[in-house]
Amino acid sequence: MSTSFSPVVAGSALPSDAPAPATPKAIAQRGGEPNPTAAALQQRFPSAIHRVDVVWNETTVVVAGAQLFDIVRWLHDDPSQRYDYLSDVTAVEFRDTEQPIEVVWHLRSLPYRRFLRLKVKIERGAPLDVPSVWSIYRGADWLERECFDMFGIRFTGHPDLRRLLMWEQYKEGFPLRKDFPLRGRFSRSEQLRQALAANPEARYSKEELTIAQAFEDLPDDMRRRLGTGERTGE
Amino acid sequence: MGLSRRPEPAAVVGGGEPWITTRLDFVVNWARANSLWPMPFGTACCAIEFMATAASRYDLARFGMERQSFSPRQADVLICAGRVPFKLAPVLRRIWQQMPQPKWCISMGACASSGGMFDNYAVVQGIDTIIPVDVYVPGCPPRPEGLLYGILLLQKKVMNERSRDKSLRNEMEPDPSSQLYIPPPVIDEISEPFGNSVHQTRSGL
Numbered sequence: 001m002s003t004s005f006s007p008v009v010a011g012s013a014l015p016s017d018a019p020a021p022a023t024p025k026a027i028a029q030r031g032g033e034p035n036p037t038a039a040a041l042q043q044r045f046p047s048a049i050h051r052v053d054v055v056w057n058e059t060t061v062v063v064a065g066a067q068l069f070d071i072v073r074w075l076h077d078d079p080s081q082r083y084d085y086l087s088d089v090t091a092v093e094f095r096d097t098e099q100p101i102e103v104v105w106h107l108r109s110l111p112y113r114r115f116l117r118l119k120v121k122i123e124r125g126a127p128l129d130v131p132s133v134w135s136i137y138r139g140a141d142w143l144e145r146e147c148f149d150m151f152g153i154r155f156t157g158h159p160d161l162r163r164l165l166m167w168e169q170y171k172e173g174f175p176l177r178k179d180f181p182l183r184g185r186f187s188r189s190e191q192l193r194q195a196l197a198a199n200p201e202a203r204y205s206k207e208e209l210t211i212a213q214a215f216e217d218l219p220d221d222m223r224r225r226l227g228t229g230e231r232t233g234e
Numbered sequence: 235m236g237l238s239r240r241p242e243p244a245a246v247v248g249g250g251e252p253w254i255t256t257r258l259d260f261v262v263n264w265a266r267a268n269s270l271w272p273m274p275f276g277t278a279c280c281a282i283e284f285m286a287t288a289a290s291r292y293d294l295a296r297f298g299m300e301r302q303s304f305s306p307r308q309a310d311v312l313i314c315a316g317r318v319p320f321k322l323a324p325v326l327r328r329i330w331q332q333m334p335q336p337k338w339c340i341s342m343g344a345c346a347s348s349g350g351m352f353d354n355y356a357v358v359q360g361i362d363t364i365i366p367v368d369v370y371v372p373g374c375p376p377r378p379e380g381l382l383y384g385i386l387l388l389q390k391k392v393m394n395e396r397s398r399d400k401s402l403r404n405e406m407e408p409d410p411s412s413q414l415y416i417p418p419p420v421i422d423e424i425s426e427p428f429g430n431s432v433h434q435t436r437s438g439l
Binding site: 198 | 320321323324325327328353354355356358359363364
């Protein structure tokens with residue numbers, strides 16, 4: 001699956017007389033010129049764009065979750081946008097329990113030197129489902145797994161939505177949620193017992209070992225165990 | 235204790251081998267204490283201090299530790315430098331089980347010894363809940379002198395071991411039928427309050 005590599009040159013889509021990039025000075029906290037992409041989005045998806053904010057000279061667009069995938073697909077594919085780099089996927093939960101949970105995508109357009117932050121607000125009580133952008137950006141794989149691990153956001157369409165940082169059998173919940181106690185839900189001894197019960201060799205799924213081309217080199221019994229889908233010694 | 239006095243030169247002058255007598259314990263412990271091979275298990279900033287200790291300025295090799303053993307099979311001392319998350323707990327225990335006897339363990343730094351400031355859901359509150367520890371080195375991170383002092387203490391401890399004491403090398407897995415076994419809920423009860431922060435409650439609120 002080798003594809004020819006074509007380097008992305010930052011600023012290559014800008015006109016040749018565009019000013020050279022410089023570190024901005026004296027940025028206002030609120031207000032300022034929004035990213036031109038925001039206006040284009042409002043024109044293209046008028047019903048899906050709820051709000052546009054400019055904070056510290058960075059544009060935040062709050063969009064409808066149902067159309068997020070179409071929006072990101074358009075931002076990625078459209079020659080006038082070319083957002084070719086997904087730098088982060090995360091979520092925000094506020095201490096105010098009335099506030100909705102926000103899922104945040106940080107997109108960057110290298111050819112146009114633009115940065116865009118997309119947000120989807122999930123109302124309290126609604127299922128924490130948002131579309132996955134894995135089919136657009138392969139790099140979203142682990143970002144979404146981490147977000148699922150820490151916040152419990154389910155990214156529909158993700159091919160392998162497992163925990164990333166905590167182990168897969170972690171039973172205490174989602175650590176970055178506000179209702180999660182800092183020390184976890186279980187007692188220290190129970191946490192230790194569960195952690196020690198795991199087989200350290202069985203932390204890998206068959207897919208990961210196949211990717212590493214190490215699967216065939218494993219001992220027979222481990223291959224058999226992994227082949228049946230077993231992942232832990234618990 | 236110590237090497238016995240050499241015999242008077244007159245005793246060996248007339249031919250024959252020079253000889254000394256000593257205690258077997260002393261010789262064995264002396265050999266062990268002066269060639270401890272460390273297995274560095276560095277997970278955090280303490281490992282940087284460990285590297286500084288092993289480098290030329292502080293020179294761990296002066297104490298017989300010139301060979302860093304990166305395989306637990308050929309190591310004598312496990313030096314756990316840094317915080318250990320719960321996800322790493324079975325790995326650390328497996329590494330300890332892979333080390334051959336005789337073996338010792340140094341817990342380097344506040345996090346390895348007690349969890350340190352990381353009194354949270356992800357970090358083991360002291361590696362002595364997983365493996366036995368011989369020397370705790372305090373500090374966040376400890377200076378190289380601190381680690382060297384811990385190593386000297388360990389050498390002193392090794393020098394005082396008795397080979398007749400069979401309990402030294404016994405490895406016990408927790409056995410619920412034993413009278414020494416304390417069930418986890420009781421441990422949790424008698425160890426409250428846990429951690430070092432008075433501003434946190436069990437519920438976290």
